[in-house]
Amino acid sequence: MKRKLITSFCLCGLTISLFAVPAQVSATDYDQMIQHKNNEINQLRSQRQAVQQRISHLNQEIGSINQEAQALLQAQDNLYAVIDQLEEDIEQLQTRIDKRAANIEEQARETQVNGKSDQLMHVVLEADSISDFVGRLHAMTTIIRANNQMITQQKTDQEALASKRVESQEKMQDLHDTQSRLEAQKGELESKQADLNVEVSTLAYQESSKEDEKQQLKAEKDAYEAEQARIREEAARAAAMQAQIEAERAAQEAIVVAVPDNEAEAEANTAEDATETVSDVPAATPEAEQPLTPVDTPAVTVPVEEAPSTPSTPSIPTPAPVEQTPVPAPKPTPAPAPASNGSAIVAEAYNHIGKPYVWGGKGPDVFDCSGFTRYVYLQVTGRDIGGWTVPQESAGTVIAVSEAQAGDLLFWGSAGSTHHVAIALGGGQYIHAPRPGKTISVGSNSSWAPSFAVRVN
Structure with a gap:
């Protein structure tokens, strides 16, 4: 009975010690892990300011690119207006030049066919009076001057036409350069916007991931603490049981103390009866004594456990060598076929x-x-x-x-x-x-x- 009580007591103490120590260490570990996640989240929030600054900078760059693009678009519109005006001027000049050329060609043909090169001589000789001569001479001079002016204007217009064509080509080249810069701006704008999206998405993902990990740790901690509360309740019940066992053991010890006195009195009475009995028995003769026959004790055979036999390792078959198929040399790429779609x-x-x-x-x-x-x-x-x-x-x-x-x-x-x-x-x-x-x-x-x-x- 006493041994049973001691064993129960030891088991209870061992149970309490097994439950209590891991609970304290594990809770501390969870707190440390949660604190670590809090530190990571705080670091990300600190980094958010730097990211927000980069985002603001990217937004400024995007705004600047858009402003430059708008300026280039305005310059492009201006160039288109200048080019359109130049084309209109060139068309008008070409029309006037063509008309003058036709008139000059017609006069030259008439002069050649009708012999009007001596027309001035006929005007002078056929004049009826001095005033008629002056009038005819003035008319001829006016015609000659008009022809000369037409020829001069024709030459001027031709030079202007050539100049405007050169200017139009230069403006067209400026327009193409502007359009190229606009396309480059478009590519840079898309690149900056992609960088901005990456920055924002990365930050949001990191913060969300850390928050999820933190919440997961909190849930695990709550579950663990609930389990430890249950264990502590079990330990409390075990402690109450241990107290009950201690009380029972104290009662048993009190009973054990009273038992030895009764046993001593009983042993004394037994000794007296034995003495009296011995005195009444006659002494035994030596001849009556017989030698003791030894009793053969059967040998106890202790079974020896055989060591478990080590299972033989199955032999792994060696794979047969794989025959390598030679890779044909690449053929030259043919010219692309027309798109099927x-x-x-x-x-x-x-x-x-x-x-x-x-x-x-x-x-x-x-x-x-x-x-x-x-x-x-x-x-x-x-x-x-x-x-x-x-x-x-x-x-x-x-x-x-x-x-x-x-x-x-x-x-x-x-x-x-x-x-x-x-x-x-x-x-x-x-x-x-x-x-x-x-x-x-x-x-x-x-x-x-x-x-x-x-x-x-």
């Missing part, structure tokens, strides 16, 4: 005839040149060929303009700095978003020839 691209492009040009427009209601080509290809092929002309140059294989077929891309300007793009229709025609103030329309190579073409792969 060229007719679908052209059909989609025609769906937007008449829609206005707006710089930066990506559809579906307004477009600029590269936004139009990008939208058409995205709708038909699902492929994004790029948001401005330069990346669209790399969307396929460069070919000559004469090889362009329906669905190919046509570019104006040098490779790497193109300023306009259109979709080829075949037969020397293309469809494009021309410029501000115009709508999507069909153009021809004869009126404005592209520089090179690209067949989209």
Whole structure:
């Protein structure tokens, strides 16, 4: 009974010690992990200010790019106005020059056919009087002066025509340079906006992830603390049981103290009875004593546990060598075949005839040149060929303009700095978003020839 009580007591103490120590350590670990997540979240919030500053800086850059783009667009509009005026002046000059040339040619022909070179001599000789002579001479002088002025004006107009054509070409080059800068600005704007989106998305994702991890740790801590509360309740019940066992043990010890006195008295009485009994028994003779026969004790055999046999390791078959198939040498890339979906691209492009040009427009209601080509290809092929002309140059294989077929891309300007793009229709025609103030329309190579073409792969 006593041994049972002691064993119970030890078991209770061991149970309490096993429950109590891990609870304290684990709770501390959870607190440390949660504090670590709080520190990471605080660091991210501190970094948010730096990110917000970068975002503000990017917004300023984007605003600056937009302002520059608007200035370039205004300059482009001014150049278009100057070029249009120059073209009108050139047309008027050409008309006047052509008319004068016709008059001069007609006078020269009449002079040659009718012999009017001696007309001044006839006027002088056929004059009726001095006053008639003066009048005729004045008339002839006026005609000659008018012819001379016409010839002089013809020469002046021809020089002005040549000058305006040179100026128009220079303005057109300025326009192309402006359009190239606009396309470059568009690419830079898209790049900055992408950087901005990455900054914002990365920050939001990091903060969300850390918050989720923190909440997960809190949930785990709450669950663990609930479990530890349950364990503590069990420990309290075990402690109460231990107290009860201690009380029972004290009662048993009191009983054990009283038992030895009764046992001593009983042993004394037993000793007296034994003495009396011995005195009544006669002494035994030596002859009666018999030697003790030893009793054979059977040998106890202890079973020896055999060591478990080690299972034999199965042999792994050696794989047979794999015969390598020789890789054929790459064949030279043939010239690209015409786009199989060229007719679908052209059909989609025609769906937007008449829609206005707006710089930066990506559809579906307004477009600029590269936004139009990008939208058409995205709708038909699902492929994004790029948001401005330069990346669209790399969307396929460069070919000559004469090889362009329906669905190919046509570019104006040098490779790497193109300023306009259109979709080829075949037969020397293309469809494009021309410029501000115009709508999507069909153009021809004869009126404005592209520089090179690209067949989209």
